[in-house]
Amino acid sequence: MKRRRLWTGLAAATVVAAGAAVWAVLSQPATTSDSEAKSAARAASEAQTLLSAGLMQSQYQDFSGAATTFKRVVALDPRNKIAWYNLGVIAQRGGKKADARAAYDKALKIDPLFDSALFNEALLLKSSEPDRSIKLLKRVVAHNSKASTAYLHLGEALAKKGRDDEAQDAFGRAVAVDPKLLSLVPEAFQDSASPSPSTSQAGTTE
Numbered sequence: 706m707k708r709r710r711l712w713t714g715l716a717a718a719t720v721v722a723a724g725a726a727v728w729a730v731l732s733q734p735a736t737t738s739d740s741e742a743k744s745a746a747r748a749a750s751e752a753q754t755l756l757s758a759g760l761m762q763s764q765y766q767d768f769s770g771a772a773t774t775f776k777r778v779v780a781l782d783p784r785n786k787i788a789w790y791n792l793g794v795i796a797q798r799g800g801k802k803a804d805a806r807a808a809y810d811k812a813l814k815i816d817p818l819f820d821s822a823l824f825n826e827a828l829l830l831k832s833s834e835p836d837r838s839i840k841l842l843k844r845v846v847a848h849n850s851k852a853s854t855a856y857l858h859l860g861e862a863l864a865k866k867g868r869d870d871e872a873q874d875a876f877g878r879a880v881a882v883d884p885k886l887l888s889l890v891p892e893a894f895q896d897s898a899s900p901s902p903s904t905s906q907a908g909t910t911e
Contacts, residue, residue: 752782759791768795779811786815790822797829805829818848824855835862846878853882857889864891873897 759774772795778788793808809826812819827841842859845852860875876890876898890898 748781752778752785752788755781756785756788759788763791763795768798771795784815786812786819786822789815790819790825793822793825797825802829802833818844820845820849820852820855824852824858827855828858831858831862835866838862839866846875850878851882853879853886856882857886860890860894864894869894 755774755778759771759778762768762771762774772792775788775792775795778785779792782788789808789812793805793812796802796808797805806826806829809822809829812822813826816822823841823845827838827845830838830841839859839862842855842862845855846859849855856875856879860872860879863869863872863875873894876894880887880890880898880900884900887895887898887900
């Protein structure tokens with residue numbers, strides 16, 4: 706009887722110990738998760754503050770300082786497309802084409818429909834990779850049919866490739882959205898790109 710009671714007591718003690726161990730194991734992730742959530746919230750808040758500061762620096766043409774600030778933003782928030790985009794703009798402005806393209810690609814991985822990044826990368830590659838530039842510009846106008854400047858650059862890129870029919874269509878769409886762009890259309894395409902009298906009168910009436 707004594708042995709039996711002793712065994713039961715040990716079993717009970719084991720259950721209690723096991724229960725404590727399970728409680729400790731289960732409670733730890735919750736504490737870590739809560740801590741990580743608070744840390745992430747702080748990082749997001751700091752990233753947003755830095756982003757605003759970087760945009761202000763860019764506005765005042767402190768591009769070196771802005772680049773440093775935007776790098777701090779993406780270190781805190783790697784999926785901040787605005788910071789990546791602005792890093793691309795600053796790099797492109799400084800003639801660092803490889804850095805600019807890498808930054809635009811980062812922004813586009815986050816948001817494949819980011820028109821500004823698509824457009825800027827297209828211009829960046831217009832001479833060196835015209836086919837890639839055309840694809841990017843087509844993505845812009847597919848997403849935004851009012852992107853008159855994108856249509857204009859698309860027409861120029863297509864014309865250089867000898868794809869005159871497509872170029873003519875692109876120039877026509879550019880001018881249809883913004884008649885002021887007609888003067889920028891190559892002379893060979895100006896007649897076909899000119900808005901019809903009815904369109905011009907409608908635009909004047911408005």
